Amino acid sequence: MRLRLKLFLIIEYITFALSFSYLYQNHSQLIPWYDFAFFTIALFILSNLTTLVNKGIRVNTSLDLPILLSAIVVLDPFWVAIVAMVATIKINKIKIDFTWHKFIFNRTMFFVATGSAALIFRISQKHFNTPYYFLSLLFTAITFIIVNNILVYLVIKFEKKKNNFSFLQHMIKVGKKAPSTYLLGQFLYFVYINFDKGFFILGIIFTCFLLELFYTHVQQVNHSTQIVKSFLKVINSKDNYTEGHCQRVASYTKLLCKKLGLGPSQANCIIQMAKIHDVGKLNVSDEILSSSSRLTKDQKEEVRMHSLYGYQILQDIELLNENLDIILYHHEYYDGSGYPEGIRGEEIPLGARILAVCDAFDVMTYGRAYQAPMTKERVIQEFKDCTGTQFDPQISQAMIELIEADSFNHIFADNIAKYEQRYETVVELSS
Numbered sequence: 001m002r003l004r005l006k007l008f009l010i011i012e013y014i015t016f017a018l019s020f021s022y023l024y025q026n027h028s029q030l031i032p033w034y035d036f037a038f039f040t041i042a043l044f045i046l047s048n049l050t051t052l053v054n055k056g057i058r059v060n061t062s063l064d065l066p067i068l069l070s071a072i073v074v075l076d077p078f079w080v081a082i083v084a085m086v087a088t089i090k091i092n093k094i095k096i097d098f099t100w101h102k103f104i105f106n107r108t109m110f111f112v113a114t115g116s117a118a119l120i121f122r123i124s125q126k127h128f129n130t131p132y133y134f135l136s137l138l139f140t141a142i143t144f145i146i147v148n149n150i151l152v153y154l155v156i157k158f159e160k161k162k163n164n165f166s167f168l169q170h171m172i173k174v175g176k177k178a179p180s181t182y183l184l185g186q187f188l189y190f191v192y193i194n195f196d197k198g199f200f201i202l203g204i205i206f207t208c209f210l211l212e213l214f215y216t217h218v219q220q221v222n223h224s225t226q227i228v229k230s231f232l233k234v235i236n237s238k239d240n241y242t243e244g245h246c247q248r249v250a251s252y253t254k255l256l257c258k259k260l261g262l263g264p265s266q267a268n269c270i271i272q273m274a275k276i277h278d279v280g281k282l283n284v285s286d287e288i289l290s291s292s293s294r295l296t297k298d299q300k301e302e303v304r305m306h307s308l309y310g311y312q313i314l315q316d317i318e319l320l321n322e323n324l325d326i327i328l329y330h331h332e333y334y335d336g337s338g339y340p341e342g343i344r345g346e347e348i349p350l351g352a353r354i355l356a357v358c359d360a361f362d363v364m365t366y367g368r369a370y371q372a373p374m375t376k377e378r379v380i381q382e383f384k385d386c387t388g389t390q391f392d393p394q395i396s397q398a399m400i401e402l403i404e405a406d407s408f409n410h411i412f413a414d415n416i417a418k419y420e421q422r423y424e425t426v427v428e429l430s431s
């Protein structure tokens with residue numbers, strides 16, 4: 001063990017001894033056995049929930065502090081610190097990675113953090129008379145989080161040879177979880193004083209279950225975002241234009257979804273698909289993709305296969321496959337004259353109809369070697385002309401309104417400048 005770690009642990013044990021002695025001298029002689037036993041058993045079982053249900057469900061949420069907040073209100077500071085010291089022993093940690101110094105550090109750390117938080121509760125309770133100890137519990141939670149995390153940060157810092165994260169970074173990471181921990185603590189205390197103790201346990205399990213669902217959802221969203229990012233990189237390695245195009249289309253899709261009043265979750269699915277909607281072009285030959293002249297009939301036919309290829313490439317990825325119809329049908333026309341299946345009207349998924357409008361907007365405004373970017377007026381006219389044939393009338397109208405409201409003015413200007421750079425020519429705009 002490193003010398004500085006030894007010194008730190010000695011200081012920490014002295015702090016524990018002083019806190020123990022102070023709290024013991026000031027504790028009430030009456031031991032509330034019933035509440036003491038209840039919180040010890042409840043906290044022990046629920047802090048070990050991860051181990052107990054490890055085979056099927058992962059529990060990401062630490063329930064230590066929320067339960068301790070209720071215990072702090074009910075029990076004397078000395079007894080609640082004992083509860084924290086004993087009941088937070090994690091069986092899985094002992095099994096996997098047991099060392100005496102870690103074990104003793106954790107026990108004493110919980111005693112000191114909980115004891116000081118309980119003292120702050122008693123002091124603030126005299127000053128703040130809010131319902132359900134709303135403010136007192138807030139200061140209590142903050143004290144626990146600060147003391148607990150200073151000690152944990154220091155022990156990690158002194159244990160590791162290289163410590164490449166600052167205390168501020170550590171506290172920001174912890175701080176993100178603090179509001180939910182505090183609110184959960186408030187909720188549990190509310191249940192504890194208003195209902196039977198059985199409901200308290202049920203409340204915790206129910207909350208745990210809800211949080212687990214929430215975290216699983218967040219993880220899934222993160223995973224699918226990472227998959228989309230990886231595909232964007234692959235697309236970029238093949239064809240710069242397609243990657244830039246997909247990202248631009250995704251940004252237009254975001255605006256259009258908002259204009260159409262779609263909910264955040266539905267909009268996000270469409271935006272994610274927009275980011276990789278032309279992934280099928282990975283299967284189209286480089287020669288065709290980089291061609292600067294008009295394509296032959298056969299070449300066009302090969303390009304048209306990209307929406308089906310995209311669907312096939314992604315269909316085995318479970319996190320994405322719910323929304324793949326958006327990619328498969330993004331070249332369908334409202335009147336049924338599109339591809340690959342020629343479906344029409346509302347048979348085409350909403351996401352695909354939105355994507356079709358944004359895709360066309362990018363093609364019109366970005367320009368190709370053989371076609372300069374169109375002016376704002378020309379783009380509006382194109383949408384008007386193709387409403388009801390290529391585009392869904394309602395979505396096309398929403399896009400026209402966005403363009404007329406100057407939402408894309410910077411896009412028009414930027415694209416003309418970029419076009420002139422790309423082809424070293426001065427664009428004469430056709431209108």
Ligand SMILES: [Fe+2]
Nearest residue numbers: 277278330331
């Ligand atoms: Fe496409």
Ligand SMILES: [Fe+2]
Nearest residue numbers: 245277278359
């Ligand atoms: Fe596209």
